[in-house]
Structure formats: C-alpha cells, structure tokens
Amino acid sequence: EEASKGGYPHYMLKEIFEQPRALYETLIGLIEDPALEEAAELLVNARRVFVTGAGTSYHATLVFKHYITGMAGIVPIDFIASEHPEYMAAVSHEDVLIAVSQSGETTDTLQAVREAKKRGVKIIAVTNVIGSTLSRLADVTLYTRAGPEIGVAATKTFLTQVLTLQLLAARVACKLGVIDKSDFESIVEKLSSAREAARSAERLNPHIKALAVILSKAQSMFVLGRLLGAHLAREAALKIKEISYVHAEAYPAGESKHGPIALVEEGFPVIFVGTPGVEKKLYSNMEEMKARGAKVIVVGVDSYEDAPADYKVLVGSYDETLAPYAIMPPLQLLAYHMAVMLGYDPDKPRNLAKTVTVE
Ligand code: G6P
Secondary structure (H helix, E strand, O other): OOHHHOOOOOHHHHHHHOHHHHHHHHHHHHHOOHHHHHHHHHHHOOOOEEEEEOHHHHHHHHHHHHHHHHHHOOOOEEEEHHHOHHHHOOOOOOOEEEEEEOOOOOHHHHHHHHHHHHOOOEEEEEEOOOOOHHHHHOOEEEEOOOOOOOOOOOOHHHHHHHHHHHHHHHHHHHHOOOOOHHHHHHHHHHHOOHHHHOOHHHHHHHHHHHHHHHHOOOOEEEEEEOOHHHHHHHHHHHHHHHHHOOEEEEEEHHHHHOOHHHHOOOOOEEEEEEOOOOHHHHHHHHHHHHHOOOEEEEEEOHHHOOOOOOEEEEOOOOOOOOHHHHHHHHHHHHHHHHHHHOOOOOOOOOOOOOOOOOO
C-alpha cells in the first residue's frame, strides 16, 4: 500500500497532485474518440437533455449545465440520481440523459438510467471505469482517463468529468453552428492548459495549509459563489464535510441574504469561490459578511486581488473556461489538510463508501 501511494502519506493527496496528468490524458483520449461526436450528435437531435449523478458526479453535471447553457444555448435539466422518479413521468424517446458516475456502479445512478431507458431515452455515460455497468447500459460512453481513484472523496475524477463535459458542450455548440470549427479548436487548445491550471495545488500548498490551521478550529462555515462559482462551492463544501467532518454549507452568494446570513457572528468563516466575471457582486457579499463579523476568505482567480477579504488565495489569471481547474485543487487540498490536522484519515472517512451500491 505504501508503494502505491507513490511516497504520499495519503491517496487523496496523491490524487489531488495527479490532476494535471489526469486532465491531459482525458483530453487526449477524448479528441481521438469517435464517441465524442456520437454523443454530440445525440444531444443536437434531442428534444430535451437531462443530466444526473450522485455526490461529486452530480456537481460535475451542474458545472456542465453552466457551460452548455452559455456555449450552445441548451439548458439541460439536472437532477440528483436518487430523485429520478420525480422526472421520469416527463421523459420520452426523444430525450437524452447524460449519466455521470466515476465508478459506473452507483445504484441510484444506474436506477435512473434503467428507468429512463425503459421510456426510450438515449443514454450518454461519463465514467472512469471501462466496462462498468453504466457503460454497458449506455448508448454512448465518454471515458475520463483519471486512472484509479482510491481516496473515498472524489478529486481527480471530478475535474476530468468537468473537462469531458466541457468539451462535449463545445462540440455541441460547433455542431449547432454557434461556434465554428476554428473556435472549437481553440477551445481544445485552451483546455490543454487545464494541466498547468491544476498545478495551482503544488504552488499554493503551504498557503492552504496555513489556512487549514485557522479553519480546522471552526464548527461551521459557508462556502459561497455565484454562477460557476456557486457550483464549485457545492463541491468544496462537500469535500470539507466528507473528510474533515466540519459543517460547511454551500450557497449561491446572492441567496445567502435569504437565511444563512442569520448564522454569521464574530469569527464565522465564509469562503468565497472567486470565479471570473462576478467580482463586483461578490465583493458586496463579502462586505455584508464582514459587517457581521465574519472571517472572509477568498479562493479565486487573480482578479480577486482587491477583494475585501481577510485571507486571499489567488490561483492565477484564468478565464471561465479554465477557472475550475485552477480553483478546485486548492479547495480539495484545504479539505485534506483540515482532515489531517483534526486527526482523521482522509482516505477512509467514517460512514462513507467509495461506491454506494444500496438505495
Ligand atoms: C460516493 C463517494 C463520492 C462520489 C459518489 C458518486 O458518495 O463517496 O465521492 O462522488 O459516491 O460516485 P460515482 O462513482 O457514481 O461517481
């Protein structure tokens, strides 16, 4: 076991640092795979597009929703896999369901897929495991090439899912004529820099460790963002809860005024996920939190340099296309360091399984 950790104290840390390579291999694999075109073809001809997953994989579907809405003008309907019965009455053979699952074996996701298939819905799978049950049920499978993920909390599979879905969104936009072939190629070219973006984890590790010292003393915290950042905030809060057992609640920053802010008192930590394009609005949310005594932290792109925050982790200068790859690894690292500092094993969190095969 020690050898397979490659010198790292935990699989999770190894897997966080493996993200640059996992992203690159996923991209290379996909651009040569005819399944990308087949999946795009299904989406272009679909009456409606549904997306589902559980846990971290569900969060990847939310990020996909953000990108495909902006790029191709298609607004997919997302649902948490276990909630599928609520959506099944609405689906038909003209619809497509994208099911995202690292393992391809999560029972809730498989059930959603089986129910949709019964109604004639076409299935696109996004999975990390070749030959998994999900891939066998699907009409088309897009593989992430993250390599085996051992840590229970998903890290590298999340960002490779995001990249896969982002590329799919661009392919769809191209087929619809919203962007042309050269635009598509420049997106592929840009995505090849996801590798560099994800190196933010190595560079910022000492900074994140210092932040973890402060946050591991908290009982509870908020993780806020807007638009793309709201989705990343959900994933960051899930990571913190899963392995450090500190309560972290994610909210769209604007909505935090409608309830959550009532909990804020002197020293209450609020982490802002600083994605590009929403700086001004996030700054006013930061001010609101500070006015109530919150300890304000921002983990964001360099345009957050002037943020009115007590603690800033700047990940580099990235636009919306690359922001998740630079922002997520430091947030995963934060959860990791908090867990270790609190004396927990981040690879094997209590009550959680890597793959949930019960309803
Ligand atoms: C479990 C794991 C999570 C994972 C989720 C979905 O809850 O602990 O890390 O995100 O299952 O797994 P899947 O294999 O379907 O992506």
